[in-house]
Amino acid sequence: MTVWRAPGRINLVGEHTDYNDGFVLPFALEVGCTAVVDTAPAGSDGWTVRSAQQPEPVVVRRSGLSSAPDVPEWSRYVLGALWLLTDRGVDVPALDIVVDSDVPTGAGLSSSAALVCSVARALDDHLDLGLDDDALFALTRDVENDAVGAPTGGMDQLVSLRGEAGHALFCDMRSHETRSVPLDLAAHGLTVLVTDTRAPHKHSDGEYGARRRGCEEAARLLGVPALRDVAAGDLDDALRRLDDDELRRYVRHVVTEDERVLSVVRLLDEGRLPEIGPALTASHVSMRDDFRITVPEVDTAVDALHEAGALGARMTGGGFGGCVIGLLPDESVGAAGDAVRAAFADAGFGEPSLFTAAPAPGARAVSPGTRGN
Numbered sequence: 001m002t003v004w005r006a007p008g009r010i011n012l013v014g015e016h017t018d019y020n021d022g023f024v025l026p027f028a029l030e031v032g033c034t035a036v037v038d039t040a041p042a043g044s045d046g047w048t049v050r051s052a053q054q055p056e057p058v059v060v061r062r063s064g065l066s067s068a069p070d071v072p073e074w075s076r077y078v079l080g081a082l083w084l085l086t087d088r089g090v091d092v093p094a095l096d097i098v099v100d101s102d103v104p105t106g107a108g109l110s111s112s113a114a115l116v117c118s119v120a121r122a123l124d125d126h127l128d129l130g131l132d133d134d135a136l137f138a139l140t141r142d143v144e145n146d147a148v149g150a151p152t153g154g155m156d157q158l159v160s161l162r163g164e165a166g167h168a169l170f171c172d173m174r175s176h177e178t179r180s181v182p183l184d185l186a187a188h189g190l191t192v193l194v195t196d197t198r199a200p201h202k203h204s205d206g207e208y209g210a211r212r213r214g215c216e217e218a219a220r221l222l223g224v225p226a227l228r229d230v231a232a233g234d235l236d237d238a239l240r241r242l243d244d245d246e247l248r249r250y251v252r253h254v255v256t257e258d259e260r261v262l263s264v265v266r267l268l269d270e271g272r273l274p275e276i277g278p279a280l281t282a283s284h285v286s287m288r289d290d291f292r293i294t295v296p297e298v299d300t301a302v303d304a305l306h307e308a309g310a311l312g313a314r315m316t317g318g319g320f321g322g323c324v325i326g327l328l329p330d331e332s333v334g335a336a337g338d339a340v341r342a343a344f345a346d347a348g349f350g351e352p353s354l355f356t357a358a359p360a361p362g363a364r365a366v367s368p369g370t371r372g373n
């Protein structure tokens, strides 16, 4: 019986560009989820899902998505793959599935992608489905979009499946072609310090969907398939053609964010990692002022990191809370952490959680008992 493990992620740069067919540059984390799929004991005819983080198992009859029962949301990320495979004509037998995750939930580190991707890899292996990279990605994205109903853009699943240690993953979210780009922090004496602000994710689901609908509406008004198709050189013209100030701000964020991803990829390809800081910071300013998805806690962390010597800092993930990353010289990490904690205390925010992160491998088979690397 094989244990499969898939990681959470941090997005280095490229936020809310994935569902605009644009570019993203995430990396996989060491924290992740393990999944084991086994044939159910003789006599049981359903699907049983157990999570080490949940008090009760979920047991359902075998069925397709059209008759998906009312089950706890966490289990939809697991059962969703079974429902979709059944809808696609796979005769999925009775199974026992066990998952165990060490990705913090609600922190914007893609605990859901880690769960979906570990289960999909384990199912592919156990049922001998022979899914290739593209089919695995499509299945995991469809679970989140169709079985869970979250209108997300696919970046999280792509990097959880394909991430590589020591590298960020440059993803073209139109073609879903990916390329590993070196992100050797240690060689440059740099650290990515992560602040989990623990800010409550108020309205994040509704606001995410509203941003996505706004971007799609702007693309329709501009007569392009997606905002990816607005060239940076045509941005001013595109902005002049839109009456709605909110849509103009969305377009400016997405078009400039795609450019920032491309500029960071160029610098990393040339071995100029210490120079990416300004693009990270510009990304944060764009999310704060144009896309308007930051909250006071993340802005406070970003400001404190800069004052403590960060080369660049930004919120990472979907927004409205979650985590902030700071790119710091190794020797500034301790003081930067103290600065963030002090700024939170001064502002009356709850205590943040701080940890460092480096690029780890994507989904893979691991030895039984593995948690972390």
Ligand code: GAF
Binding pocket: 011, 014, 015, 016, 017, 018, 019, 152, 153, 154, 155, 156, 317, 318, 319
């Ligand atoms: C969330 C979504 F799941 C991703 O698809 C992406 O849109 C991200 O927010 C914002 O860049 O993580």
